[in-house]
Amino acid sequence: MAHDLSKPYEYPFDVASEEEIRFRDAGAVDGRPAGVPSSYDEGGSTRWTPEAISEVHALAQLGRYQVRGYNTFNKQLPTFDDLTFVPATMTRLPLEGYRESCDTTTVLGGGRGLVERPLELKIPIYIASMSFGALSASAKASLGYGASKVGTMTCTGEGGMLEEEREASQRLLYQMSPARYGVDLDHLRRADALELVVGQGAKPGTGGLLLGMKVSPRVSKMRTLPEGVDQRSTIRHPDFLGADDLAVKIEELRIATNYQVPIFIKMGATRPRFDVAVAAKAGADVVVVDGAEGGTGASPELLLNHTGIPTMSAIRAAREALDECGMTGKVSLVAAGGIRSGVDAAKCLALGADAVMIGNAAMVALGCNSPRYLEDYAALGTSPGACHHCHTGRCPVGIATQDEELESRMNPRAGAERIARYLTAMTMEITALAKACGKSSVHNLETEDLRALSFQASAFTGVKMAGIDRAFDW
Amino acid sequence: MSEVAERMDEIVIEVGKRHIREVNRDIMDACATGRPIRVVNTLSRHNLGVGLPDNVDITFEGSVGYYCGGLNTGANISIERNCGWAVGEGMAKGHITVGGYAGMSCGAAMIGGTIHVKGDAGPRVGVAMKGGNIVVEGKIGYQSGFMAHSGRIIALGGAGESCADALWEGEVWVAGEVDSLGVDVDVIEPTAEEVAEVDAILEPLGLVDSSRNWRKMVSGQRLWYFESRDASAWLMI
Numbered sequence: 001m002a003h004d005l006s007k008p009y010e011y012p013f014d015v016a017s018e019e020e021i022r023f024r025d026a027g028a029v030d031g032r033p034a035g036v037p038s039s040y041d042e043g044g045s046t047r048w049t050p051e052a053i054s055e056v057h058a059l060a061q062l063g064r065y066q067v068r069g070y071n072t073f074n075k076q077l078p079t080f081d082d083l084t085f086v087p088a089t090m091t092r093l094p095l096e097g098y099r100e101s102c103d104t105t106t107v108l109g110g111g112r113g114l115v116e117r118p119l120e121l122k123i124p125i126y127i128a129s130m131s132f133g134a135l136s137a138s139a140k141a142s143l144g145y146g147a148s149k150v151g152t153m154t155c156t157g158e159g160g161m162l163e164e165e166r167e168a169s170q171r172l173l174y175q176m177s178p179a180r181y182g183v184d185l186d187h188l189r190r191a192d193a194l195e196l197v198v199g200q201g202a203k204p205g206t207g208g209l210l211l212g213m214k215v216s217p218r219v220s221k222m223r224t225l226p227e228g229v230d231q232r233s234t235i236r237h238p239d240f241l242g243a244d245d246l247a248v249k250i251e252e253l254r255i256a257t258n259y260q261v262p263i264f265i266k267m268g269a270t271r272p273r274f275d276v277a278v279a280a281k282a283g284a285d286v287v288v289v290d291g292a293e294g295g296t297g298a299s300p301e302l303l304l305n306h307t308g309i310p311t312m313s314a315i316r317a318a319r320e321a322l323d324e325c326g327m328t329g330k331v332s333l334v335a336a337g338g339i340r341s342g343v344d345a346a347k348c349l350a351l352g353a354d355a356v357m358i359g360n361a362a363m364v365a366l367g368c369n370s371p372r373y374l375e376d377y378a379a380l381g382t383s384p385g386a387c388h389h390c391h392t393g394r395c396p397v398g399i400a401t402q403d404e405e406l407e408s409r410m411n412p413r414a415g416a417e418r419i420a421r422y423l424t425a426m427t428m429e430i431t432a433l434a435k436a437c438g439k440s441s442v443h444n445l446e447t448e449d450l451r452a453l454s455f456q457a458s459a460f461t462g463v464k465m466a467g468i469d470r471a472f473d474w
Numbered sequence: 475m476s477e478v479a480e481r482m483d484e485i486v487i488e489v490g491k492r493h494i495r496e497v498n499r500d501i502m503d504a505c506a507t508g509r510p511i512r513v514v515n516t517l518s519r520h521n522l523g524v525g526l527p528d529n530v531d532i533t534f535e536g537s538v539g540y541y542c543g544g545l546n547t548g549a550n551i552s553i554e555r556n557c558g559w560a561v562g563e564g565m566a567k568g569h570i571t572v573g574g575y576a577g578m579s580c581g582a583a584m585i586g587g588t589i590h591v592k593g594d595a596g597p598r599v600g601v602a603m604k605g606g607n608i609v610v611e612g613k614i615g616y617q618s619g620f621m622a623h624s625g626r627i628i629a630l631g632g633a634g635e636s637c638a639d640a641l642w643e644g645e646v647w648v649a650g651e652v653d654s655l656g657v658d659v660d661v662i663e664p665t666a667e668e669v670a671e672v673d674a675i676l677e678p679l680g681l682v683d684s685s686r687n688w689r690k691m692v693s694g695q696r697l698w699y700f701e702s703r704d705a706s707a708w709l710m711i
């Protein structure tokens with residue numbers, strides 16, 4: 001029977017007093033309703049996190065987007081730790097990890113049979129393009145000597161060829177960015193490979209960035225720029241636009257270098273399935289795909305955090321694209337972006353890369369974020385382990401700077417040796433995994449050697465889920 | 475006709491349908507002789523005469539495709555009729571004459587030397603150029619001078635839309651109509667001395683005319699600085 005709504009319900013007892021209702025009986029704080037205390041102290045908004053609030057405060061003060069170095073802070077990206085190796089057990093036979101050998105020789109750009117000097121690297125890892133300008137001259141030289149010691153390559157980056165690096169690097173890739181800083185036919189001919197860069201993982205779709213504090217007299221001369229300007233470079237190449245023109249451009253570079261050295265195309269990972277196919281069709285010898293985790297000397301923060309696709313997903317798509325257009329074996333695939341160790345590198349090889357390159361990891365090996373000169377980290381508002389201030393040129397440890405005083409803090413001879421040792425250790429990590437998986441060459445690592453530990457990683461890569469042994473599939 | 479022939483003191487090289495690598499090899503061999511070179515039956519092929527050395531006189535009969543004279547390091551190049559995109563791109567030194575029309579991105583990223591176009595030029599003349607001079611007797615296309623670092627673009631027959639867009643320290647000189655200006659351009663009245671400098675470039679081409687009404691375009695420098703002027707604010711980001 002329905003209640004008669006015209007008559008208010010009455011308890012069969014007296015209504016409790018406000019004091020009692022508000023928990024005041026047990027000493028709750030005045031002026032604050034008792035509830036979950038943390039919602040008062042910490043807040044609970046999933047939209048307006050402390051980071052989101054400080055971001056708005058920063059934008060409201062600056063009136064423009066923020067720029068910084070290092071790499072993405074987007075927490076949604078998968079990590080290579082979402083994948084694990086499944087070494088040989090009963091169905092496969094492992095190699096003796098401590099005794100048997102595993103080949104690491106890596107040849108890039110020889111697949112089409114078009115160039116006289118394909119790159120023969122002793123290890124499947126090389127040092128990514130980090131421009132002189134972004135890095136100091138001694139950092140560049142250290143990278144060169146360290147890489148030479150272990151038989152691998154460094155890349156000029158967009159700032160032109162630095163003599164110190166050419167001298168240090170037994171194998172040097174010369175990058176031609178859309179801005180074409182310091183282009184010189186002699187430099188092209190002294191290079192061991194050429195690279196046309198159409199994008200990078202840290203800021204796909206956007207040109208290079210070097211803030212005024214790093215546009216020193218030497219940098220300004222090499223880049224034909226007024227000293228101290230904030231260099232924001234073009235992203236569209238000056239002399240080609242689409243794939244058909246690119247094919248003609250590649251031919252021009254081959255003629256200019258007399259068909260001696262391979263031509264690379266480097267891109268940020270956005271639509272690798274199509275972009276890689278187009279680059280391969282246009283005639284590249286090597287395609288480099290740089291995932292959203294890729295490092296940078298300076299990028300708009302929004303592009304760092306909110307553009308591009310993860311490296312692991314890009315590799316699979318790129319490899320499938322090359323397979324589909326019959327270019328596997330003809331065109332080499334290099335992957336980069338977020339690689340921290342030989343383990344990460346081995347996962348990239350297993351996913352389908354022929355080689356990997358490292359940027360941030362090489363900087364860290366040189367001493368980036370090492371706990372020294374603490375007061376200078378503090379002056380930047382940061383601390384060792386958290387620094388991402390390459391854009392300021394005030395690198396506390398003298399790597400990402402053009403300031404002589406700071407640069408002198410990096411010992412170039414020690415830096416070279418650290419790079420050599422780090423690359424050696426990475427290579428040992430790769431071979432240890434490869435041998436456990438029963439491979440006599442690191443290039444025999446395959447997707448079947450991996451299992452995914454998260455739905456996400458499985459869905460992104462097609463790698464089978466651990467245990468159930470099926471890819472998370474639509 | 476054979477592929478490489480001699481006519482008077484000239485070496486004559488046939489292009490036709492031959493592989494461009496072979497054609498360029500013949501051109502390079504001919505360059506080594508120090509004799510004048512005439513390239514015939516060019517069929518508007520791309521990549522003719524790339525990376526040519528100093529002290530070479532070479533003529534392309536008819537029209538050529540993309541990147542003719544690209545990365546030139548000193549050759550004196552004459553193209554009888556039209557050229558495709560990016561003639562003389564990345565050129566460090568030398569002289570290129572285009573008898574007719576030049577396609578897009580004439581002199582892209584060039585460092586030095588002179589390009590002389592007798593007809594009109596397409597869009598993006600002198601894009602990203604680092605030095606040298608580009609003289610166009612006709613009109614230059616849209617967005618000419620885009621982000622030119624240094625050097626001069628001189629147009630005697632006007633300019634299209636978005637002229638002198640986003641310059642660094644390059645200069646665009648226009649006699650005649652300018653359809654519209656690009657971003658961050660200052661149009662300034664050149665001094666007599668500056669006009670004399672430009673006339674000195676035009677003089678050997680026989681193009682000096684004192685009645686011209688020049689407009690000299692340089693960077694307004696409003697796009698040169700993004701951050702470093704408020705460094706104290708962003709150092710801590």
Ligand SMILES: Cc1cc2nc3c(=O)[nH]c(=O)nc-3n(C[C@H](O)[C@H](O)[C@H](O)COP(=O)(O)O)c2cc1C
Pocket residue numbers: 070071128129130131134135156157158159175197199200201208266290293294295296297298336337338339357358359360361363390400
């Ligand atoms: C300091 C620094 C400078 C860089 N400069 C360039 C450059 O000039 N051109 C380019 O294509 N990529 C540049 N990159 C991107 C790297 O070549 C590479 O794609 C990236 O660092 C790979 O990701 P990782 O840092 O996670 O290894 C730079 C990266 C860093 C860290």
Ligand code: SF4
Pocket residue numbers: 069070363367368369370387388389390391394395396397398399400
């Ligand atoms: S320590 Fe130097 S190289 Fe490392 S993030 Fe900071 S500024 Fe960049």
